[in-house]
Amino acid sequence: MEGSFVNIFIKAAFIENLVLMYFLGMCSYLAVSKSIKTAFGLGLAVIFVLAVTMPINWLIHEHLLSENGLFGRDLTFLKLILFIAVIASMVQLVEMVVEKVSPALYNALGIFLPLITVNCAILSGSLFMVTREYTLGETIAFGLGGGFGWFIAIVALAAIREKIRYSNVPAPLRGLGMAFLITGLMGVAFLGLMGIDPAALQ
Amino acid sequence: MADVLETKVAEPKEPVLAFGKKEKKLLTDPLSENNPITVQVLGICSALAVTSLVLPSFVISIAVIFVCAFSNLFTSLLRHYIPNQVRMIVQLVIIATLVSVVDYVLKAFSYEVWKQLSVFIGLIVTNCIIMGRLEAFALANKPWKSFLDGVGNGLGYGLILIGVAVIRELFGKGTLFAGSPIEMSIIGPSASYWINTAAESGIGTWFSWYANNNLFVLPPAAMFIIAIFIWIHRTWRPHLVDVS
Amino acid sequence: MHSNSYIIRFVLILTTVVALLLSVIYFALKDKAAVNEAIFNKRGIIAAVNDYLPAPVSEMSDEDVAQLFETDIEQKVLDMSGNLVDSLMAEDVDLAQERKKPESERLLPLYVYTAEGQKYYIMSVRGNGLWDAIWGAVAVKSDFSTVVGASFDHAQETPGLGAEIKDNPTFSERFKNKQIVNDGDYTSVQVVKGSVKNPSFQVDGISGATVTCNGVSEMLDRGIGYYLPYFNKIRS
Numbered sequence: 297m298e299g300s301f302v303n304i305f306i307k308a309a310f311i312e313n314l315v316l317m318y319f320l321g322m323c324s325y326l327a328v329s330k331s332i333k334t335a336f337g338l339g340l341a342v343i344f345v346l347a348v349t350m351p352i353n354w355l356i357h358e359h360l361l362s363e364n365g366l367f368g369r370d371l372t373f374l375k376l377i378l379f380i381a382v383i384a385s386m387v388q389l390v391e392m393v394v395e396k397v398s399p400a401l402y403n404a405l406g407i408f409l410p411l412i413t414v415n416c417a418i419l420s421g422s423l424f425m426v427t428r429e430y431t432l433g434e435t436i437a438f439g440l441g442g443g444f445g446w447f448i449a450i451v452a453l454a455a456i457r458e459k460i461r462y463s464n465v466p467a468p469l470r471g472l473g474m475a476f477l478i479t480g481l482m483g484v485a486f487l488g489l490m491g492i493d494p495a496a497l498q
Numbered sequence: 499m500a501d502v503l504e505t506k507v508a509e510p511k512e513p514v515l516a517f518g519k520k521e522k523k524l525l526t527d528p529l530s531e532n533n534p535i536t537v538q539v540l541g542i543c544s545a546l547a548v549t550s551l552v553l554p555s556f557v558i559s560i561a562v563i564f565v566c567a568f569s570n571l572f573t574s575l576l577r578h579y580i581p582n583q584v585r586m587i588v589q590l591v592i593i594a595t596l597v598s599v600v601d602y603v604l605k606a607f608s609y610e611v612w613k614q615l616s617v618f619i620g621l622i623v624t625n626c627i628i629m630g631r632l633e634a635f636a637l638a639n640k641p642w643k644s645f646l647d648g649v650g651n652g653l654g655y656g657l658i659l660i661g662v663a664v665i666r667e668l669f670g671k672g673t674l675f676a677g678s679p680i681e682m683s684i685i686g687p688s689a690s691y692w693i694n695t696a697a698e699s700g701i702g703t704w705f706s707w708y709a710n711n712n713l714f715v716l717p718p719a720a721m722f723i724i725a726i727f728i729w730i731h732r733t734w735r736p737h738l739v740d741v742s
Numbered sequence: 743m744h745s746n747s748y749i750i751r752f753v754l755i756l757t758t759v760v761a762l763l764l765s766v767i768y769f770a771l772k773d774k775a776a777v778n779e780a781i782f783n784k785r786g787i788i789a790a791v792n793d794y795l796p797a798p799v800s801e802m803s804d805e806d807v808a809q810l811f812e813t814d815i816e817q818k819v820l821d822m823s824g825n826l827v828d829s830l831m832a833e834d835v836d837l838a839q840e841r842k843k844p845e846s847e848r849l850l851p852l853y854v855y856t857a858e859g860q861k862y863y864i865m866s867v868r869g870n871g872l873w874d875a876i877w878g879a880v881a882v883k884s885d886f887s888t889v890v891g892a893s894f895d896h897a898q899e900t901p902g903l904g905a906e907i908k909d910n911p912t913f914s915e916r917f918k919n920k921q922i923v924n925d926g927d928y929t930s931v932q933v934v935k936g937s938v939k940n941p942s943f944q945v946d947g948i949s950g951a952t953v954t955c956n957g958v959s960e961m962l963d964r965g966i967g968y969y970l971p972y973f974n975k976i977r978s
Contacts, residue, residue, distance in 0.1 A: 377594040380593075380594045410586070424617060467736070467739050468731075479718075480721030582744070595760045599767055602775070606774040609775065609782050613782075716903075
């Protein structure tokens, strides 16, 4: 089954890139992409939180909420609330732990962590996992892949935005307008990956 | 982004249920001057993915208006009781509850639309507009004002969403409102709508040469269209231009 | 600042209220949603025999659909070697769940629709499109070869491209009168891009949606193939 994990990772990272194909996590993506350094930090934090919350949410969904779970009845209608609660508390927990264990890392990531709670990319990971009926292993692969794709997209956008600062852009398009156009062009470029069959890569 | 989030705090003298100038401003401001998408840069995330068709965009817009207005209202009602330390989680619980309600109602009354929107209904929870308005407005204002602010921001959001969807569906598929009872085929070879309803030389025959442009139904098209919206908006209102 | 006990009390009360509220609303609407879902799935199934229905599916009311299933449709469940499984209704078989089982243990739903003395066999198939699952229903005449219609649906194919398998009625039209058996050999129906060389067994694809169309071909080839043992049994 190892192959299918690689498949899911590649699919989630490139072909179904969360930002470029589903517009997920757009707000922080646009707001924190002004310099590579901050973009790098936020990207890492997203990978980390996705990789931590998705398996937890999978366990909750499978062992607490589902019909075969602990309570023996179908409680999946509460999944939205539980998922977001897990994400919010995990983010806070991670923040506290990182602060205690590694102040340096905390300084690099710290300010971005609260932002991540409302990053749609995180919640969407958990929701996609449910609709696509992933197993625990596939869930982890999807979390890592999705986070990695998000990381690449934001670092690339930040790099382009740093360069474009020296260009003569029409005033109304400066800043936000250009960020949208660049994201659109990156999306078109990523569309080229759509025809790739991950199974053929092995 | 924090600078654009600031809202003028209204004076407490006004009667609670009035609908004066200030209240009207709460509704109209987010439509242009303080538009959540083109000015505040909030809530672009989840819902743009459904803008390839008008019908789902319309449904999502209504859902966002509902959730935004009522989460603002409830948060404002509870604003003196919410402990500051767990503020975020409490807000998220309120939002997630309302979104779940929308989810159940939609599933019960319009199964097909619900199926089409799938995870994107749930993703309204993390729509930053809603959270942003709770933080910036509802925690500091009276319930009625917060409610109006929620409706206004929901409307401003829906306006952009439906604008994008109309362009994408019209040029990408040649139709409008596809999948609903009032589906119309406006341009392209199957422009039946006009041929059937207008006079014999209907408008449809003029536009039937149009070949659907598939780029418009692909996700990046939404980015270009919003960029163009921003361009037009800031040309019209130059004081909104980014100085950085 | 609030004390810790206040925070805990506040959160507990809030979660209790919210959970109760949601449960009440959910259970009040649950049955209606289940009925909607069942009717929606039934519409997808009988869309495959659209031409032979008393009225086109889109014009039938929910009651009409339920009534038709009561009176004119026989529901059967088969195992992989073509034997009937009693005690089960076809609508209870969820293909998404069946696909998780090993191939030899899967169950197959079969709907037999009778109109004007003719029997039509409606098969359910499921496969993968570009992004996610695709599924459909295919109906054949009682010669077990001539396709009388097909309907498709998908979880999230690209609107305007892959999603056309459902949204574009001309796509499912193309399957009519195709053959799935050639001189006793199973051929299935292929979706091909560009030129159709063999119009009895091939249909034209959708431009720009190659992956989805290949998915449809694969789904039909495999999915219809599962039903062959049963058809052979009836025939002999």
